[in-house]
Amino acid sequence: MSESLLIAQVTDPHIRPSNISYRGVNVRQHFLNVLAVLAKKPLDLMILSGDLASVEGEPESYAWIRQALHDFPHPYVLMAGNHDHVVRMMNAFDMPNSDEVTQGMLYFSRKIKNRQMLFLDSSPYRIAKEQLEWLENKFMESDEPTLLFVHHPPVICDCKFMDEHAVLQNIDEVWKTLDKIPQIQHIFCGHYHADKTVIYNDKFIHLTPSTAFQIDTETPHFIIKHTRPGWRIIEWKNKQINTHVEYL
Numbered sequence: 484m485s486e487s488l489l490i491a492q493v494t495d496p497h498i499r500p501s502n503i504s505y506r507g508v509n510v511r512q513h514f515l516n517v518l519a520v521l522a523k524k525p526l527d528l529m530i531l532s533g534d535l536a537s538v539e540g541e542p543e544s545y546a547w548i549r550q551a552l553h554d555f556p557h558p559y560v561l562m563a564g565n566h567d568h569v570v571r572m573m574n575a576f577d578m579p580n581s582d583e584v585t586q587g588m589l590y591f592s593r594k595i596k597n598r599q600m601l602f603l604d605s606s607p608y609r610i611a612k613e614q615l616e617w618l619e620n621k622f623m624e625s626d627e628p629t630l631l632f633v634h635h636p637p638v639i640c641d642c643k644f645m646d647e648h649a650v651l652q653n654i655d656e657v658w659k660t661l662d663k664i665p666q667i668q669h670i671f672c673g674h675y676h677a678d679k680t681v682i683y684n685d686k687f688i689h690l691t692p693s694t695a696f697q698i699d700t701e702t703p704h705f706i707i708k709h710t711r712p713g714w715r716i717i718e719w720k721n722k723q724i725n726t727h728v729e730y731l
């Protein structure tokens with residue numbers, strides 16, 4: 484195996500189209516503060532795993548994020564969440580001819596230091612059949628261990644409000660594919676604004692906290708648990724994955 488890989492997952496920044504706060508949180512400043520910390524780490528990749536925009540893919544939010552990332556010293560990839568709009572993202576980040584977009588969906592693979600990572604688009608609250616076929620086909624060619632990133636957790640997480648109101652709509656269909664892929668042991672998600680790891684069908688599903696605010700997992704009502712910005716660090720060393728969450 485090759486040298487180790489260091490990744491940061493940053494998710495759900497919900498950048499407002501203007502510099503006003505959201506529920507008292509200056510989400511833009513939170514995002515900048517997180518970038519400042521991550522810029523100093525020796526990252527091989529930063530993954531922005533969706534809900535970059537505030538509510539509905541506001542172009543002003545994407546323009547601001549692009550500017551905020553202008554001097555970020557590490558490579559990064561962008562994923563879409565349910566509050567994003569893939570076409571507006573493509574336009575804002577000059578991605579129209581990118582291999583990352585197929586039939587209006589933002590799904591793609593990356594290989595860094597000979598390690599494979601796959602990224603899916605669950606922005607319409609579903610993972611489309613085309614993506615599941617693409618995923619399965621990837622492992623007809625290859626047997627290599629792979630990390631999977633998708634905005635929505637493909638599982639009920641015992642996070643009461645989000646499980647009730649915001650769950651992925653085709654979980655059973657998704658697992659018909661995932662169960663055929665032992666090469667994927669770890670799935671990294673956002674969307675739930677929480678730090679949690681769930682084990683399901685022998686795979687680890689890691690929920691990563693938002694940079695904006697965290698949602699209480701214990702109550703069926705929408706309650707903000709706290710507003711410390713969080714992110715996830717993933718270290719891939721030999722055959723081992725070590726991961727933990729950090730907060731400002």
Ligand SMILES: [Fe+2]
Pocket residue numbers: 534564565566634673674675
């Ligand atoms: Fe989301």
